[in-house]
Amino acid sequence: MNKLVVVEDIKLNDDHTLIEFKDNVKVDIKDVVKLIDYMEESKDITFNLNNDSKLFLERLWILNKSANLVINMHKNSDLELRLVVINEGVNTINLRVNMLEDLGKAKIYVRIINKNKDSNINFICDGNIEAKTIDNNLLEDLKGLILDNDTIKISPNMQVATNEVMANHLVTVGSFNLEELFYLESKGLSRNRAKELLVDSFLKNILGEHLKKYINGGDYI
Numbered sequence: 001m002n003k004l005v006v007v008e009d010i011k012l013n014d015d016h017t018l019i020e021f022k023d024n025v026k027v028d029i030k031d032v033v034k035l036i037d038y039m040e041e042s043k044d045i046t047f048n049l050n051n052d053s054k055l056f057l058e059r060l061w062i063l064n065k066s067a068n069l070v071i072n073m074h075k076n077s078d079l080e081l082r083l084v085v086i087n088e089g090v091n092t093i094n095l096r097v098n099m100l101e102d103l104g105k106a107k108i109y110v111r112i113i114n115k116n117k118d119s120n121i122n123f124i125c126d127g128n129i130e131a132k133t134i135d136n137n138l139l140e141d142l143k144g145l146i147l148d149n150d151t152i153k154i155s156p157n158m159q160v161a162t163n164e165v166m167a168n169h170l171v172t173v174g175s176f177n178l179e180e181l182f183y184l185e186s187k188g189l190s191r192n193r194a195k196e197l198l199v200d201s202f203l204k205n206i207l208g209e210h211l212k213k214y215i216n217g218g219d220y221i
Helices: 178-186 191-204
Strands: 002-007 017-019 025-029 032-039 045-049 054-063 067-073 078-087 090-099 105-114 120-129 136-145 151-160 165-174
Touching: 045 054, 067 078, 078 090, 078 120, 090 105, 090 136, 105 120, 105 151, 105 191, 120 136, 120 165, 136 151, 136 191, 151 165, 178 191
Parallel strands: 025 045, 032 054, 045 067, 054 078, 067 090, 078 105, 090 120, 105 136, 120 151, 136 165
Antiparallel strands: 002 017, 002 032
């Protein structure tokens, strides 16, 4: 089930509705759209941001098979993507952001964990900025937290064919911070409870209130 929690600029009788994304669906974005969803299925989706449009996409994604997410940006479009991935199994996500015209702004925040030690994920993030475009701005902030000798691979690929651009990426993959664990244990918490709190913090950090309620770090420790 896909839960669309908030949709701005569309009049609804309630602040919750249900949508079903078909596989390989293409979604056109016009004006300003805010999507917040909890996805328990893995489907290929393409978003096309028209001229002067803005998409805020916040997703908690329970990944059970490999999938592609493509976002095409046209002139003066604005993207903010906040993506939390909880992976189960051996899967690959291909995220591709194509900045096709001028004056685009894209901020991408991704947090990844595996559901168990037998899972591993390959997260490929391609940022493509076309030649002869100007004043595009691309930021990628991609982080993975290893819980139990599982495997997280993050590949940030920036394909920039112009000098008139600002493009930066930050990538970190690691296990628990020992100093943070020691501090929490010094306050009387068990090692497992300390890890649960750190998982909660890691995943919830980029999410709004609508999706935080679905996160329970104890489910993964």
